[in-house]
Every structure is written in structure tokens, then in C-alpha cells.
Amino acid sequence: MVENTIHATQAVVTLDIALPGIIWGWMITLNMWAKSIGTGVVMVGAYLLYKYKKEEVSSLRWIMPLISFIALNVFLLFTLVDLHQPYRMVNIFLHPHWTSAITVGAWMASLFTLLMTILMVIGAADAFPGLGGKKCKITALARNNSGLYEKLFPFVVFLAIPVTMYTAIIMAESSARELWQAPTEMIQMLLAALMAGSAALILSSGSWDKEVRKDLSLVLMVAVFASFLMYMGEYFFSFKSSEAEATLAYVHAGGEFNVEFWFGMVLGFIVPFFLAASTIKSDNTTLLRFAAILTLVGLYLAKDVWLKIPQMLPLS
Amino acid sequence: MKLGFLVDLNLCMGCKGCEIACKVENEVPLSSWRLRVKYIDIGSFPNTSRSFTPLRCNHCENAPCERICPVSALHYLENGIVNIDSARCIGCAGCMMACPYGAIYMDPESNTADKCTYCAHRIESGMMPACVVACPVEANIFGDVEDEHSHISRYIMEHQGGVQVRKPEKHTNPKHYYVGGGTQTLDPLAHQRLEGYGLFNNVTHLEHNGDPHHGVLDRFLAPFVGHEKIDNKSFMDFSADQTTSKEGDH
Structure with a gap:
């Protein structure tokens, strides 16, 4: 009976339209995830290029723009x-x-991709002298302007930061979705880039010095730890509007989103943290690569x- | 001039005449609505009451949809109407994510965003919006809110203290007002959508956004090979997949 199942003061919708379902789906998730890799490898790569000699990170000069180019x-x-x-x-x-962050982001990301393409061509042409053969004008031009790489790189690193974070501004402009209105969203984007960037570089760090891998482990460890803490803070403790609270109920209440969220948290944040921590002393490359793969999978799920x-x- | 809408919920009897008039006037396809009337039941038997709430675009003065639109397809008209240029829309759905009132939909025929324009084409010809004309009890009041002698301005002044807008905390400054509304009718979080209590069951979320037959490849090929013609039957596949609810128990 109605009076037994619904509280007397509760209002119930008895006739309405079917509401729109998920509008921005897996393609946008993949979009954000790929962008995190594309910008993250530049941020982490910049740190490695600054700290180490070229010989210690021999392939980084071309691998970093290549990964970024593919991801972008x-x-x-x-x-x-x-x-x-x-x-x-x-x-x-x-x-x-x-006024639209979509516009500003599209312009910045296009410019970033263009610059990254130039870096990739120069980096590859320098690393592989036989690339393109003797008659290839593009590789010849790239080799003749090899110094451009070092001149462009600081601008690319600078641009990587807003390109990483503009999605958070799009989400902030999506004022109907209050869960995304949190100021932490920008930091989460930055941490996601550091997670994805260090994970992608770990997967291609086979020939690099042990100390480089140690640094990558440390970046991964700090990024997953900070990001996990922020998710937990947002999930459990922070002040939330009634809409954000109601949104999180889709996770709190169980069901597929609950499974996906906690699977992502354990797989992509907690496990990689401990794996990365354990490899700092042991330099176990296999374990570190496993942590990197888990991080990328978990980040996508979260x-x-x-x-x-x-x-x-x-909404209405 | 700033055009606004006011709905007196004390007068509305839920006949849906406005909803149908809007559909016909603007040729709104099936599965889409520019204006809808929502029924909400309050209380427990035998002490129940039913309220009817017409919902449409609020034509906000500070419209989030206009701000997020990357190509200015959504734009302000001089009379305050937030209009949409379908020919420019790229179909990114940013406006659908930004509108706090869920008033924008992806048109399944044009595959562009669309919404209530306060019948801007009729206003231009000196006519009233179709929903205003169709309302048998004059619950829909439309006019210039900057003109203190207009019907809507006088109505607002006469009902001071009882005039509400939806989600004022969003600072969108809507130009759509309600008289006789309450939290339970205007706040979507204050009422539940429970399966089994609606006049129709298994109606919670649309399984498609825009044209259900407009897949990723179709989007690229349509300009060259044409597009499958859409008629009402395109939306009438009531298979188990399309009617099963998903996380729609709010």
C-alpha cells in the first residue's frame, strides 16, 4: 500500500518524460584519459630532461613527443x-x-599538438640518422633545425599545464553538474596528468638509468597518493551541495558505479602506490611496469x- | 525589453494543451520536448494532491548554455530571449551539460541542440507563444518584465512574496517565474521517481541522445550518402533494451 511504502510528506513523480541518459559517455572519458597521458609525459619528461644528462635518458628526447603525439x-x-x-x-x-572553455581548450590543444608534432619530427630525425632516407626533405629540415627543439620545449611545457587543466574549466562551466564544480577538480586534472605521464614513461624506460626509474616511481607514488586522498576527501568528508550529495548516492547506493569506482580506486591508486614504493629500493622493472599499467586502467575507471x-x- | 514567462500553478490543471501546442508549432520530434508538464503527487491516500508543473527554458539573463557554447550557436536576442542557431551548432552537447534546468535536448532530426525559444518567430510577427494561446485557463502569462504596466509585471507585483524561480542559487537570473509553486514541485531533488507509481512504467532515461540511428560512422558519412529518413516509427522500438530502467530510481 502506498501509505506504507512512501512517506506521507514525500512527493512522487507520476507522469513525466524519459530524462536524457548519459550524454557525455565513454568517448569523453577516453578523451580526458588520453589528454592526461599527452600532457603528463611532457611535464614528467621535462623534469627528467632538466635533472639528467642526455645519455641517462637517451631515448626520452624522441619517445616523449611520440607518446604525447599519439595520445593527443x-x-x-x-x-x-x-x-x-x-x-x-x-x-x-x-x-x-x-567565454567557452571548449573554444579556448580546442585552440590551445591544437597549438600544443602542432608544437608536439614539430618536437617529435626533430627528436626522431636526430635519434635515427637514417630515418626517411637521404632525399627526405622533412627529416633534413628537422636535422638542420635541431636547436629548435630546445627553444620550443619551454613553451610546450608551459602550455601543457593549461591544456591539462582546461577540461576542469569546461566541467566548472557545466553548471548543471555540481559534483564537477569543486575547486579540487583542477588539481585532480594535474595529478591525473602526473599519474598518466609517469606511468607512460615507466612503460618506455627499459634502457634508462636506474635512478631515472626511481624518480618515475616517486612521481607515480606521490601522484596516486595525493589523487586518492582528494577523491576520498571529496567522497566522504568535504562539504557538498545537496545536488553533489545526491549525485554521489549513485556510488554510495551500490550498483555498477560503486563497483567501478572502488575497482578503480584499489586497482589504479592503492595497489600502484605500494608497488611503486616497493620498487624504489629493489628496482624491479616488471613490478613497476605492472604498477604503471594498473594506474592507467584505474585512472580511466575513476x-x-x-x-x-x-x-x-x-535536473528538472 | 526583457521578455519573461510566469506560470500560475494554482491555475494550471495539467491538460497538457501547452505541451501539444508547442510540439505542433515547433515541429518537435518524438522523444524530445521543449515544454513539458510534470505531474507530482504529494501525500498518502486518501489525503493526496497532484500538482502540475510546466517546464521549459528559463531564458536566463546569465545563461550557462550561452557561456559554454563554443561557436555562439546559443545567443541572446535583444528582447532577452536565449535563441539557438541550429545551422551553427556542432552538437558537442556542452549546453546540455550546462543548463541547470535540463531544458535543452539533442534534436534527433537535425542532430543539433534545440530548446524553447519562447516562439521567437511568433514574437517577431507580434504574436504570443503557442503555449500561451493554447492555455485554457490563462495560467501562462507572457510579456515584458521591464515594462511595469505589462500583464506579467503587474502579476508579479500582485503576488509579491509568492513568486519563485527554479534554482535561484545558480545565479542564472531566470526570466521564468512561478506562482503557487513549492519546493516539492520546483526542486527535482525534492520528489522521487519510483517505478510503479507513474501513469506509465519503465520510463526513466532515454537510451539515445539525438537520433538513435545516427552512429559514429553515420555522422561522418551522412553528408555524402544521405541520412536514413526519420519518422515516428524510428522512435517506437519498445524492445526490452529500450524500456529497461538504468539507475533511474531517484
């Missing part, structure tokens, strides 16, 4: 594919609306949940 293209591809009118993407450049749950909430 995945990011741009899924940004485009997610549009309902992909050919009109050009309108962002022809009719830009500068981002996926955080992206989707606010969209389940009825």
Missing part, C-alpha cells in the same frame, strides 16, 4: 567523433566564442565514474 591524436579524434556534427568542428576556429554519475541526476 587519440584525444582529438574522440573529441571530433563525439560531436553530433563533426564537420562543423571548424566553426570553433571560424566562429570562436571566447574518471569514467566521475564523468557519468552527475548525468544520472534529474
